[in-house]
Amino acid sequence: xxxxxxxxxxxxxxxxxxxxxxxxxxxxxxxxxxxxxxxxxxxxxxxxxxxxxxxxxxxxxxxxxxxxxxxxxxxxxxxxxxxxxxxxxxxxxxxxxxxxxxxxxxxxxxxxxxxxxxxxxxxxxxxxxxxxxxxxxxxxxxxxxxxxxxxxxxxxxxxxxxxxxxxxxxxxxxxxxxxxxxxxxxxxxxxxxxxxxxxxxxxxxxxxxxxxxxxxxxxxxxxxxxxxxxxxxxxxxxxxxxxxxxxxxxxxxxxxxxxxxxxxxxxxxxxxxxxxxxxxxxxxxxxxxxxxxxxxxxxxxxxxxxxxxxxxxxxxxxxxxxxxxxxxxxxxxxxxxxxxxxxxxxxxxxxxxxxxxxxxxxxxxxxxxxxxxxxxxxxxxxxxxxxxxxxxxxxxxxxxxxxxxxxxxxxxxxxxxxxxxxxxxxxxxxxxxxxxxxxxxxxxxxxxxxxxxxxxxxxxxxxxxxxxxxxxxxxxxxxxxxxxxxxxxxxxxxxxxxxxxxxxxxxxxxxxxxxxxxxxxxxxxxxxxxxxxxxxxxxxxxxx
Numbered sequence: 001x002x003x004x005x006x007x008x009x010x011x012x013x014x015x016x017x018x019x020x021x022x023x024x025x026x027x028x029x030x031x032x033x034x035x036x037x038x039x040x041x042x043x044x045x046x047x048x049x050x051x052x053x054x055x056x057x058x059x060x061x062x063x064x065x066x067x068x069x070x071x072x073x074x075x076x077x078x079x080x081x082x083x084x085x086x087x088x089x090x091x092x093x094x095x096x097x098x099x100x101x102x103x104x105x106x107x108x109x110x111x112x113x114x115x116x117x118x119x120x121x122x123x124x125x126x127x128x129x130x131x132x133x134x135x136x137x138x139x140x141x142x143x144x145x146x147x148x149x150x151x152x153x154x155x156x157x158x159x160x161x162x163x164x165x166x167x168x169x170x171x172x173x174x175x176x177x178x179x180x181x182x183x184x185x186x187x188x189x190x191x192x193x194x195x196x197x198x199x200x201x202x203x204x205x206x207x208x209x210x211x212x213x214x215x216x217x218x219x220x221x222x223x224x225x226x227x228x229x230x231x232x233x234x235x236x237x238x239x240x241x242x243x244x245x246x247x248x249x250x251x252x253x254x255x256x257x258x259x260x261x262x263x264x265x266x267x268x269x270x271x272x273x274x275x276x277x278x279x280x281x282x283x284x285x286x287x288x289x290x291x292x293x294x295x296x297x298x299x300x301x302x303x304x305x306x307x308x309x310x311x312x313x314x315x316x317x318x319x320x321x322x323x324x325x326x327x328x329x330x331x332x333x334x335x336x337x338x339x340x341x342x343x344x345x346x347x348x349x350x351x352x353x354x355x356x357x358x359x360x361x362x363x364x365x366x367x368x369x370x371x372x373x374x375x376x377x378x379x380x381x382x383x384x385x386x387x388x389x390x391x392x393x394x395x396x397x398x399x400x401x402x403x404x405x406x407x408x409x410x411x412x413x414x415x416x417x418x419x420x421x422x423x424x425x426x427x428x429x430x431x432x433x434x435x436x437x438x439x440x441x442x443x444x445x446x447x448x449x450x451x452x453x454x455x456x457x458x459x460x461x462x463x464x465x466x467x468x469x470x471x472x473x474x475x476x477x478x479x480x481x482x483x484x485x486x487x488x489x490x491x492x493x494x495x496x497x498x499x500x501x502x503x504x505x506x507x508x509x510x511x512x513x514x515x516x517x518x519x520x521x522x523x524x525x526x527x528x529x530x531x532x533x534x535x536x537x538x539x540x541x542x543x544x
Contacts, residue, residue: 125414
């Protein structure tokens with residue numbers, strides 16, 4: 001009878017992992033699917049360029065701002081409970097987005113989606129960290145990590161299909177049945193877990209964390225739009241327009257710096273008084289957690305940068321449709337899912353840190369290969385094996401690096417650890433996209449300007465063409481191709497955009513190389529020795 005009960009509990013845990021992975025898929029796909037649907041949204045709702053920007057970025061901004069807070073709250077109120085609440089909020093806001101009659105209401109729905117997503121991601125991580133041990137833990141993190149890598153690539157394909165064959169509204173409506181499936185599955189198969197003695201909520205620390213994260217990510221994602229120092233494009237809300245020559249971006253960075261300093265000082269003050277803090281200070285005394293988060297941030301600088309530039313290159317240089325672009329990127333998703341099985345097969349035989357390094361090497365080879373192929377002008381079909389290798393590396397490195405970061409984190413602090421790790425990755429990703437986007441568009445502008453000078457175009461006309469290509473992220477190239485008078489200019493724009501994409505890919509490979517170097521600080525974790533101690537001290541999750 002004991003074995004039968006044990007077998008049932010084991011099956012439920014693995015079934016629970018399936019629903020946890022679907023929950024991760026929900027928020028990862030949503031962060032990429034909307035980009036493909038934007039043209040259809042513009043045509044249907046008639047929204048302005050400013051509203052377009054906020055439809056894309058409102059979700060990212062709120063999502064990053066609340067990761068740390070909800071990770072900590074999960075330890076206090078229950079990880080399963082917060083996951084379900086997050087999925088409910090995400091699904092309800094998806095209904096609002098699907099039926100939004102105006103751009104303003106769509107942006108509001110996206111903001112609420114960001115809150116729900118911030119509840120989901122760290123709680124999925126903390127539930128895995130609290131539920132699985134030993135060899136099973138490595139397999140569980142492999143599934144979680146490959147899901148993130150794969151779904152980031154599947155999002156554009158799904159968005160292209162829904163938008164092309166149905167409506168952009170289905171890009172949001174599809175979240176509703178998935179949300180219901182997740183809620184039912186989690187209730188049936190995932191046990192509740194939370195800290196035994198959670199302590200009082202650090203409200204001031206939570207507020208400082210939200211402000212610091214939001215202003216930092218705002219500056220990173222808006223720097224190229226509004227200007228890194230002086231105002232290049234004035235932000236506008238309704239009838240109000242930013243009136244100052246100084247861009248809001250450096251002000252946002254200054255607020256973030258002050259907020260982080262205040263957060264640290266406040267945490268030290270509460271620690272001296274013996275009160276709970278938003279993040280337990282003892283976590284950063286764990287080498288695998290401290291060094292692992294640094295490595296994760298560095299890796300994130302380059303890990304998903306290719307997903308920014310390559311779809312643009314495929315659509316505007318190669319002439320792919322959104323659906324064709326999604327199919328091309330499917331190789332990345334397949335590689336990521338294959339890595340899940342490979343990581344599971346090596347669990348117990350190869351250390352997680354070694355798997356991380358192998359994955360990073362594969363990522364570097366894949367991204368560098370993409371850069372070479374784009375720059376050499378050979379057939380796009382050669383991208384497929386490179387994307388597969390890259391996706392395989394993401395599936396290995398993302399999953400196992402997350403496992404290394406959380407390996408020695410006590411079960412009672414799983415939410416705090418997961419929130420911190422997710423925030424580090426999100427900030428690294430935002431910084432990486434900012435840098436890689438700057439490399440792509442700055443190099444494209446410089447190269448295209450030089451080519452147009454060689455053609456003898458007047459400076460005013462040259463600047464207009466360069467601005468049109470860069471401001472549209474390459475979308476203006478199609479218009480230039482339509483006229484025989486500008487067909488040669490379109491060829492120059494394609495060559496310049498290809499070179500910018502190549503440089504961006506090599507820059508991403510450089511960041512991943514730095515991440516590989518940073519991984520050298522990750523010694524073998526003590527997780528194998530501590531995990532049972534942590535479970536006994538903090539309490540194991542209960543069965544459903």
